[in-house]
Amino acid sequence: MKVLVTGAAGFIGSYVVQTLLEQKFTVIAVDNLSTGKQRNLSEQARFYEIDITNNELEHIFEYEQPDYVIHLAAQSSVFESMVKPMEDCQSNLVGTLNILRFSNHYNVKKCIFASTAAVYGNPTTLPIKEDVKLAPLSFYALSKLSAEKYVQLYEKLFGLKSCILRFSNVFGPLQEGGVITKLLHCMINGKTPVIFDGNQTRDFIYVKDVAAACIQSLLVDQTGIYNISSSTEISIQQVYEQLKQCTGVTAEPSYETLREGEIERSILSNEKAISELGWEPTYSFMEGIQETISRYTELKHV
Numbered sequence: 001m002k003v004l005v006t007g008a009a010g011f012i013g014s015y016v017v018q019t020l021l022e023q024k025f026t027v028i029a030v031d032n033l034s035t036g037k038q039r040n041l042s043e044q045a046r047f048y049e050i051d052i053t054n055n056e057l058e059h060i061f062e063y064e065q066p067d068y069v070i071h072l073a074a075q076s077s078v079f080e081s082m083v084k085p086m087e088d089c090q091s092n093l094v095g096t097l098n099i100l101r102f103s104n105h106y107n108v109k110k111c112i113f114a115s116t117a118a119v120y121g122n123p124t125t126l127p128i129k130e131d132v133k134l135a136p137l138s139f140y141a142l143s144k145l146s147a148e149k150y151v152q153l154y155e156k157l158f159g160l161k162s163c164i165l166r167f168s169n170v171f172g173p174l175q176e177g178g179v180i181t182k183l184l185h186c187m188i189n190g191k192t193p194v195i196f197d198g199n200q201t202r203d204f205i206y207v208k209d210v211a212a213a214c215i216q217s218l219l220v221d222q223t224g225i226y227n228i229s230s231s232t233e234i235s236i237q238q239v240y241e242q243l244k245q246c247t248g249v250t251a252e253p254s255y256e257t258l259r260e261g262e263i264e265r266s267i268l269s270n271e272k273a274i275s276e277l278g279w280e281p282t283y284s285f286m287e288g289i290q291e292t293i294s295r296y297t298e299l300k301h302v
Contacts, residue, residue, distance in 0.1 A: 002067050003067065003069070004028040004066035005029055005030065005070045006030045006069070006071045008047070008072070009031035009036030009037055009038050011170070011172075011175045012167075012207055012211070013073075014040035015208060016072065016214050023215065027045040028046050029048070030050060030060065030073070031073065032050060057099075068110050069099060069110075071099050072114045074092050076177070077140065077177065078118065078140045080140075081139035082260055088140055092146075093146050096150060100160065103160055104158050108160065109161065110162065110223075111151065112217050113165065116144050117266050118136060118263065119141050119148070120263075120266070121136055122263055122265070123265075123266075126265065129227075130269075137262075139261075151164055155223060163222070163226060163277075164226070165213060168228065169202040171204050172288060173296065174295070175292075179202070183240055183253075184296055187244070188297065192253065194256060195237065195254070199235055200262070200263075201265045203229045203232060204239075207288075209281040212279060216278060227273060228273060229269075229270045231268060231269055
């Protein structure tokens with residue numbers, strides 16, 4: 001089976017590609033390399049450097065005839081979306097529409113769309129289930145939610161089967177953004193870590209578990225919206241304390257107020273994904289942290 005992966009050279013995409021290859025899928029890797037790195041990709045994947053908003057993308061669908069699509073390419077920064085909402089919309093909404101129309105035209109069997117916990121905003125009840133009221137606080141969250149609606153309508157109108165995966169906070173080796181990577185970078189390089197508030201909480205999920213969820217959602221008949229999370233709430237202050245314990249670095253952080261568009265508390269229920277997709281996380285937070293630190297220090301000394 002042939003799978004086209006967008007955002008393939010990015011943080012999550014590179015793990016998805018590697019896992020697909022290990023499971024003997026043929027992989028078509030698409031990325032514009034704006035943030036992704038081609039060195040993250042195995043040479044076994046056929047790579048195309050192209051932006052998903054480019055209509056020339058259709059030629060790749062026509063030539064490759066993929067059976068499945070895993071759509072990960074996105075503008076993923078909340079902060080950037082607040083500064084540049086047009087660019088955010090172009091990538092996350094227009095780009096997704098391109099993927100959907102080509103997938104539909106070239107008879108893709110199923111499309112997996114990477115969404116985000118940010119669509120929930122600040123919830124009134126925790127843990128968050130997929131059917132709660134949505135209240136995006138940033139243009140990033142809004143563009144992802146709007147893209148979700150296009151995904152759902154394509155399935156309703158044209159029968160393009162899909163799974164929408166709302167990721168909680170993904171972390172792991174090779175990540176260049178994200179709170180854990182930023183804290184780790186500062187601590188290991190002797191800089192002052194910056195923590196926004198500290199009481200802010202997140203539901204962290206290890207990247208290898210996310211890659212497994214993407215592939216599992218391809219293999220099952222079910223469609224719909226699924227939280228992909230650890231279903232565990234941890235504060236940023238607790239994250240810092242665990243990093244301090246693992247690295248032995250004791251530098252005191254600088255505390256700042258929450259930025260606009262940031263969510264205060266987040267923990268997603270993963271019960272639906274476990275029961276319907278047959279997926280569940282296998283890495284604990286500490287196992288993920290230890291692998292991340294080990295890989296980070298290994299690369300630092302290369």
